[in-house]
Amino acid sequence: MKLVFTENPLTICNQHLDERKYIPEGTEVVITKFDPEGDNTQFFKDIEDADIIVNGYVYFDKEKIDALKKCKVISFQSTGYNEVDLDYAAEKGIAVASILDYCTQETAENAIAMMMNLQRRTLIYNRSVQVDKVWDPYIYANPQRIEGQTMSIIGLGRIGRHVARIAGKGLGMKILAYDPFIPKELADEVDATLVDFDTALAEADVVSIHMNLTDDNVHMFNKEAFKKMKKRPYVINEGRGPMISEVDLAWALDEGLVRGAGIDMLESEAPDAEYITNCPLINRDNVIINPHSGYLSDKSMDLIAEISITNGIACYEGRYKECWVVRNGVGLD
Secondary structure, eight states: OEEEEEEOTTTTTOOOTTGGGGSOTTOEEEEEEOOTTSOOHHHHHHHHTOSEEEESSOOBOHHHHHHOSSOOEEEESSSOOOSBOHHHHHHTTOEEEOOSSSOHHHHHHHHHHHHHHHHHTHHHHHHHHHTSOOOOTTSSOOOOOSTTOEEEEEOOSHHHHHHHHIIIIITOOEEEEEOTTSOHHHHHHTTEEEOOHHHHHHTOSEEEEOOOOOTTSTTOBSHHHHHTOTTOOEEEEOSOGGGBOHHHHHHHHHHTSSSEEEESOOSSSSOOHHHHHHOTTSSOTTEEEOSSOTTOOHHHHHHHHHHHHHHHHHHHTTOGGGSSOBSSOTTOO
């Protein structure tokens, strides 16, 4: 059995030591890099005879899928699975597996932490004292009390529901939610009221985004959406970056339609220094940007290793129904 970890130029330094605890003895293990701007001869040679691909952020288009001569599964090291042509993989009989749930707590906690930091002006106060050496609690306008505010959660899956528990029962916020795929019973479990998208935006003091990225929600948060935010909310994004137009969010911040933003990723999955420098959201007191770190903890990293490998081996051995989730239906008939 040959297992290949596919990496991009930013992640190639990962030696996957944690994963090796779960890989059977005798398995040939290869770590290979795909560089969108480089020579990828070695990459295609490495994946050609792979039985299992364990993937992070390399997009498997038709060319790469065609290069897989014997592969049974592309196993993602994430809950997301947008970095692959799902339908074409299914045509070729290659299962696409992902990690259904490994960082629900961490990601929800990070969303709440960003919201709290923005609302309580923590970063501004800290900089004022430690950098400017100014001791002034009134350096910024009085913050609002969080209890009693309305949070609208866009995407009420596992992470969204955990955010609802913390914000609702923990902080005393009213919870609205937009998610056309979630039954009312699941919303009721976390005391969330399902509403339409426009209502969620119009009534929110905080908009917290927790969707998987699809073709239908790229730039879902654009000028048109921001104009519907009547209460000048804080916007938190723990979903994928491309769901928010960075240019339009910057416009909404400048126009005062959005009070502040906490985002765990940018539109680019791997922004370089030039991209970051030119990003219109940089150098704003009311914006927190994390380097896609909301999922990180000692526990979550171990689960990534374990689940991605066990998913891959299960599919390789034909035990598709034992995977945490197969996203394109291969082997589930």
